[in-house]
Amino acid sequence: MNKPPARKPRSQRPPGQAATPPPRVDAARKGALRLLAGVGQGLSLSDQPTALARLDPAERARGQRLALAVLRNIDRADALLVPLLSRKPRPEVLDALRLGVVELLELGEAPHGVVNAVVDLVRGMGPKGCAAAGMVNAVLRKVAGQSEAWAALPPEMMPDWLRDPVIAAWGEDVALAIETAHQQGAPLDMTAQPGRTAPGEKLPSGSYRLREAGQISALPGFAEGDWWVQDAAAAMAVRLLDPQPGEYVLDICAAPGGKTLQIAAAGAQVTAVDLSAARLARLHENLTRCRLSAEVVVGDALQFTPDRAPDAILLDAPCSATGTIRRHPDLPLIRDGSALAGLTALQAQLIDHALSLLAPGGRLVFATCSLLPVEGEDQLAAALQRHPGLSVLPVDLPGIAPDWLTAQGGLRLRPDHWPDLGGMDGFFIAGLRKPLAPR
Numbered sequence: 030m031n032k033p034p035a036r037k038p039r040s041q042r043p044p045g046q047a048a049t050p051p052p053r054v055d056a057a058r059k060g061a062l063r064l065l066a067g068v069g070q071g072l073s074l075s076d077q078p079t080a081l082a083r084l085d086p087a088e089r090a091r092g093q094r095l096a097l098a099v100l101r102n103i104d105r106a107d108a109l110l111v112p113l114l115s116r117k118p119r120p121e122v123l124d125a126l127r128l129g130v131v132e133l134l135e136l137g138e139a140p141h142g143v144v145n146a147v148v149d150l151v152r153g154m155g156p157k158g159c160a161a162a163g164m165v166n167a168v169l170r171k172v173a174g175q176s177e178a179w180a181a182l183p184p185e186m187m188p189d190w191l192r193d194p195v196i197a198a199w200g201e202d203v204a205l206a207i208e209t210a211h212q213q214g215a216p217l218d219m220t221a222q223p224g225r226t227a228p229g230e231k232l233p234s235g236s237y238r239l240r241e242a243g244q245i246s247a248l249p250g251f252a253e254g255d256w257w258v259q260d261a262a263a264a265m266a267v268r269l270l271d272p273q274p275g276e277y278v279l280d281i282c283a284a285p286g287g288k289t290l291q292i293a294a295a296g297a298q299v300t301a302v303d304l305s306a307a308r309l310a311r312l313h314e315n316l317t318r319c320r321l322s323a324e325v326v327v328g329d330a331l332q333f334t335p336d337r338a339p340d341a342i343l344l345d346a347p348c349s350a351t352g353t354i355r356r357h358p359d360l361p362l363i364r365d366g367s368a369l370a371g372l373t374a375l376q377a378q379l380i381d382h383a384l385s386l387l388a389p390g391g392r393l394v395f396a397t398c399s400l401l402p403v404e405g406e407d408q409l410a411a412a413l414q415r416h417p418g419l420s421v422l423p424v425d426l427p428g429i430a431p432d433w434l435t436a437q438g439g440l441r442l443r444p445d446h447w448p449d450l451g452g453m454d455g456f457f458i459a460g461l462r463k464p465l466a467p468r
């Protein structure tokens with residue numbers, strides 16, 4: 030019998046020198062780096078459902094938390110890193126360094142454990158990672174002592190295409206206050222069915238809030254369908270629409286459907302239309318869990334005409350989503366404002382189509398989760414000009430400060446509102462009444 034050929038040793042180590050132990054793999058940190066690499070390639074976090082799919086639920090949650098924390102602090106981390114780097118590292122090594130900085134200085138984790146874990150991650154990146162491991166070790170050890178410099182850094186700045194119009198509308202101080210709110214992230218807000226409650230503190234607007242969420246499906250009342258997750262600002266759009274039992278209400282651009290649930294829970298008959306079947310699947314899940322019903326239609330709202338004229342329409346139009354940066358800190362890194370012209374044109378078309386469907390005397394609430402006046406205040410002004418005879422519905426809602434109302438009667442909500450309660454998403458909301466007879 031032939032002997033198998035002798036195996037070649039993988040590496041030759043000088044006698045007496047200890048072997049480098051194999052890097053320990055931390056699944057959550059590795060997952061966070063996968064998400065960050067995706068964002069670096071222009072993908073949003075929600076475009077990457079498989080990045081953490083193999084992790085157990087606790088590791089998945091930690092991986093997501095770490096990625097969010099880095100995304101909220103990328104420029105701040107780079108401000109400390111750049112002076113310590115002799116040249117720009119490879120993108121995956123730079124992301125690992127950013128993760129180390131954020132864990133050390135933002136999340137306050139123990140320096141020894143963080144530095145070792147990040148060095149192990151980098152060594153696990155292959156020969157080029159191994160070559161960078163010494164540098165990563167040295168840089169993170171220096172960074173670990175810079176907590177005062179970290180605390181003195183300003184919050185992450187919005188990109189110019191967003192910051193400039195925010196400053197033009199409300200000034201530098203408001204831009205900074207919004208950036209401070211973005212830095213703090215978002216709590217978990219919930220809307221309860223009428224007559225029921227949700228966990229956490231009750232907000233002045235009627236929503237409920239938990240500062241630390243944990244596993245949502247384990248919270249009291251979730252399985253019973255007592256409430257659903259919905260930002261407090263988002264919930265105000267339907268509070269302004271004020272659907273009544275027995276009314277017929279059209280919810281266009283409805284998915285994933287927090288507002289459809291509110292309309293159905295008020296006792297109105299609702300048709301929910303959205304282009305995205307995948308996003309509407311979440312509406313179906315929530316309707317079932319909350320034992321509510323709605324007619325759900327997949328399709329282009331501009332082509333949709335219901336069998337009868339609705340008493341009220343909610344138009345939560347597609348927009349830049351710049352009001353949601355607290356929850357989606359990847360957004361400023363993957364968007365450049367180039368989609369705005371198309372979005373504002375679509376918003377105006379949707380307003381016109383919705384008004385054409387509405388019963389005489391009916392109500393239309395237009396909403397966008399945007400910080401940009403072109404997607405809010407300017408849309409209201411233009412709609413009033415295009416449709417003489419429209420009147421603006423008065424905003425009489427709990428929890429609203431008078432200076433959140435705009436000159437034309439819209440409601441401007443910003444992340445820096447309710448600073449002591451934990452902020453809210455940015456939204457513009459306006460209610461319009463169609464005249465009884467065309468003029």
Ligand SMILES: C[S@@+](CC[C@H](N)C(=O)[O-])C[C@H]1O[C@@H](n2cnc3c(N)ncnc32)[C@H](O)[C@@H]1O
Nearest residue numbers: 282283284285286287288303304305329330345
């Ligand atoms: C801001 S989101 C709606 C959020 C939803 N109202 C809620 O409360 O959960 C905008 C939605 O508009 C949908 N959309 C975009 N263009 C559309 C169109 N032409 N017709 C119908 N839906 C559209 C998108 O699929 C997206 O789900």
